[in-house]
Amino acid sequence: SNLLLGPLPTKDEWFEVVVRSGTRRVIALLDPANRDDRPWIDQERAEAASSGVALLVLPVRRRADARAVADSVRASPQRTFIHSFRTDDRVAWVREALAAPTPTGRAP
Numbered sequence: 208s209n210l211l212l213g214p215l216p217t218k219d220e221w222f223e224v225v226v227r228s229g230t231r232r233v234i235a236l237l238d239p240a241n242r243d244d245r246p247w248i249d250q251e252r253a254e255a256a257s258s259g260v261a262l263l264v265l266p267v268r269r270r271a272d273a274r275a276v277a278d279s280v281r282a283s284p285q286r287t288f289i290h291s292f293r294t295d296d297r298v299a300w301v302r303e304a305l306a307a308p309t310p311t312g313r314a315p
Contacts, residue, residue: 210280210305211288212298215247221254224288231260231285234276236297238266247292267291273300274307281309 215235216224225233235251237244248264255262267273280287291297 209284209286211286212302213288213290214293214298215251215290216288218250218254221258225254225260226258228288229286230288232263232283232287233260234263234265234280234287234289236265236267236276236289236291236301238268239264240266244292261285267297267300270300270304273297273304276301277304277307280305 211224211228211230213224215237224230233251233255235248237248239245239248252262254260263279265272265276265279267276276289280289289298289301
């Protein structure tokens with residue numbers, strides 16, 4: 208599959224989970240408006256920049272946000288890793304949105 212979901216990789220895991228797997232895009236579900244998330248986002252921006260990987264920060268605060276993330280992932284053929292800080296509700300909501308039928312009525 209071109210899609211991986213999980214927790215925020217540690218600095219050591221970044222190479223294995225992202226770089227070696229051929230992932231070209233990482234979507235962080237973290238929220239820059241949340242003071243606790245900001246240092247993690249900054250650290251990940253540095254990791255992505257040094258790895259040549261695109262990082263998108265798409266905060267998921269509710270299920271509707273997860274549907275928007277799922278739609279953007281479906282529209283891209285790139286290998287993508289989606290994560291939150293831990294495998295929490297945000298990751299579960301995205302997994303649920305990805306499994307739901309698309310607006311055309313077809314399952315993904």
